[in-house]
């Protein structure tokens with residue numbers, strides 16, 4: 309039977325501990341259109357980190373939620389997000405990926421805008437009405453909402469949206485634990501990994517917080533770690549998965565790999581040990597032992613709904629992605645670290661990152677392969693209709709290799725796509 | 737050791753055609769997935785790097801996030817991994833075609849030869865094909881009549897990997 313409007317997008321049976329997601333959600337162009345309207349036009353979306361705009365005049369252009377955005381810092385140090393479209397006839401005003409500029413000129417007819425997007429002058433000014441420049445429609449338009457938390461800038465295309473801090477809700481505390489790794493502030497390290505997958509974006513949401521697939525998908529990465537002298541501690545992989553509300557989810561767990569945030573491995577040598585010990589001692593003094601241990605020894609894969617992943621694992625990554633179509637997504641990923649980190653620690657951080665993460669790592673390419681093959685498998689979604697996300701459903705506290713954190717995403721996703729009435733109906 | 741690494745003429749200096757023969761032979765090893773033999777072309781202290789495309793071309797992997805920044809150890813592990821069935825991203829293996837052209841010797845001194853060339857590498861996996869292209873920078877070393885690679889840096893001309901998705905093959 310063909311899935312149709314009457315089929316739920318998500319099917320939940322609490323008695324039988326079953327949580328099923330329709331595969332149609334990964335392929336249907338109508339779902340894609342609804343997502344743009346009900347998710348990417350109404351949720352807070354990650355734009356960039358304050359450290360990417362160091363000096364006044366610094367700018368970055370970026371596609372966020374399908375819109376072309378100019379993210380910049382003005383002379384007074386205000387950070388802005390402008391729609392990168394000329395008010396005159398729509399050309400992209402700034403055509404560079406990043407740089408530093410006092411003003412922006414649209415090359416088509418030559419209109420010049422200030423760092424705040426206001427029209428400064430245009431050729432043939434005398435041919436326009438006398439108050440043309442005072443009309444706000446003559447300026448580059450600002451995004452309706454731009455707010456930040458711990459240096460992370462988010463935008464929202466819905467002027468009525470709740471404040472960012474309320475939207476982040478319980479996820480805030482996890483962001484605090486991650487960003488408290490630094491006293492001087494975290495920074496995004498130079499170099500963006502920009503890649504793509506022939507897969508629906510929600511597959512990458514699930515995969516980024518999936519503690520279940522490592523042994524099978526990442527067998528070669530685990531072989532690599534095991535064979536490396538001093539690459540691992542004997543800490544076991546164990547922890548919990550949580551629904552943080554508002555669609556956010558997390559897994560928090562201990563793991564055997566080295567963490568530049570505080571878990572030393574012998575590969576890093578005596579000098580490395582001294583540094584890590586000092587870091588942990590500093591954190592204990594600042595935050596107390598319990599939180600210092602959590603910063604040092606616990607890994608976190610954190611999803612901020614709908615499409616921001618902050619993985620505080622063997623390295624720290626900020627990753628966001630947007631669908632181009634139901635079966636194509638674009639990813640931007642960055643490494644981040646404390647500004648005060650030593651050169652040696654920075655090197656270990658980046659080395660750890662590259663071993664595992666990114667399109668040239670020993671693990672991520674296998675994730676990509678898995679997601680692309682899920683997408684290929686959904687060719688059969690009319691006949692083989694449901695994905696299973698039930699693992700750990702009946703448990704008091706689901707584990708990091710259960711799927712509660714993904715159910716958190718799907719509950720919110722489904723609520724936003726179908727409206728509150730229907731999801732209430734499904735959940736009873 | 738394969739024939740292509742035998743150094744014919746004057747000890748210590750290379751002609752462009754000797755470098756070309758060497759690069760063609762390297763490309764063939766990659767296309768035939770003879771990766772352990774390919775690895776033998778590298779010196780013990782060799783590096784293999786692919787920087788991202790939004791930072792200056794001479795940036796260092798010590799303080800920038802690269803796509804790949806292997807020392808000889810990790811390069812060896814990369815090869816080991818790519819020879820396993822459990823390297824899922826490359827199983828079944830992609831079909832590849834490595835092309836090199838515009839080969840130039842930039843300098844040579846005391847057996848250290850700096851080479852630049854253009855490249856394009858085609859890859860097919862499943863129903864998808866894509867192209868990687870850009871510039872290769874080699875540091876070659878000539879000793880005991882053999883050519884070895886001391887460094888290989890792949891400078892991509894694309895904006896990121898939007899078309900290629902990932903770099904699970906060797907470029």
Ligand code: FES
Pocket residue numbers: 394395396397398399414415416417418419
């Ligand atoms: S479209 Fe920008 S000046 Fe005309």
Ligand SMILES: [Fe+2]
Pocket residue numbers: 515521522525526671672675
């Ligand atoms: Fe994975």
